[in-house]
Amino acid sequence: MALQSLDVIRRSATTTATPQQRQTPEVAKLIDVSKCIGCKACQAACMEWNDLRDEIGVNRGIYDNPPDLSGASWTVMRYSEVQPEPNRLEWLIRKDGCMHCAEPGCLKACPAPGAIVQYSNGIVDFHEENCIGCGYCLTGCPFNIPRLSKKDGKAYKCTLCSDRVAVGMEPACIKSCPTGALVFGTKEDMKRHAQGRIADLNSRGYPHAGLYDPEGVHGTHVMYVLQHADRPELYSGLPKDPSISPLVGLWKGITKPLLSLGIGVAVLAGFFHYVAAGPNEAGNDETKK
């Protein structure tokens, strides 16, 4: 059980502190898009470790298969042919999945206590036994990641193999990557590793290569090395400056306590008005005519 791990720093729909005595180092998965050959070994490894078998789809004439994330596909490769500049074709392949935001919009939006938790190592995990299937996490996510399963109505997404990481193993996708495009370690180490990769890319004609670790969600625990870090949208619409929508902030921020208080005040106002002014009774003679 999740809370027994004692390293839960955040829990959905919970207004008191979570059991967090144990502090673990922040981890991160680094996805080096420039090294990815699109083999989908990571997709297969994810299916295998997590015992996921999505429905067999149809060939849509493109490499993307399955075409989108789903309750049973927690990571998918997204292929895009782009011309970052005229007469230069690039095939950008991005492994899409949960970014494990430091400021998770899904967790903020979730109304079910303990359906979404964030561990001190940064992994954001869904606990489907508490999920009520409302889909608010889909509304809260700035990356369009969680999916409601057609099978059971619960929300699913990449767990960053929290079960493996908890016992000192790396996520299944990392294990399977044949080119070293996927690496895993502490967030600090991954940032350092990324710097080396970026310097290499810079020297090979990618002056805008950089690390994708967006500040708008206080950083992520899945990061990308991008050849064109100035234009993340080239990579199948990776958002340039993602953050939790202000509407979600409004809905889950100030309105929750304020409106709840308003309702309480209205009820009390009625009660005290009755106590102070007394009932409004008919039949007082002054109105008889």
Add this chain to the structure above:
Amino acid sequence: MGNDKDLVRRYSVKERVNHWWVAITFILLVLSGLALFHPAFFFLVNLFGGGTWARILHPFIGVVMFMSFLGLAGRFWGQNHVTDADREWRKRFGDILANRAQDLPEIGKYNLGQKYVFWALVATIPVLLVSGVIIWQPYFAPVFPIGLIRLAAVVHALAAFIAILTIIIHIYAAIWTKGSIRAMTRGTVTAAWARHHHPGWYKEISKGSKS
């Protein structure tokens, strides 16, 4: 004019049944809706068989309430237009709250407070329906763009807040104004009640029923 204890018909059977359909569904919606609104109210999901059941039932109950509310709105629409007497009544609102109800303007079947309750619900319930459908998983939400779903979630919460406050006022007014509740439970009020609270309406119906 009749005796104080004489009974005057205020609501027909159909009106009462319709009202209580709306009332019961509204209460169920408030309980299940608050449960998903703030964690402090999450325990209320147990009234519905758990969180998942509360989530499943809430929108269906909402549709039932909207349909029954259409009936209620249609029945009472014509009687809720604001009149000059209502505007006079508003100036005396402080006196009314303090139970100093002498020499009030001649109020018809509904006073301004009741009319505001009516119009607040006429305004918020359709908004709740539309915004609710937009965030309704898994049937309707997937066809709407994410920005609209986010907006609908906020609008749904705000409209629900207004509707809940309105109903708190409505329920309190019924408790505060003695002799009102029987109008909706039994269909009749006393002549004294009608003369005191709704003299214009009382005159009208006494005229009509004079034999």
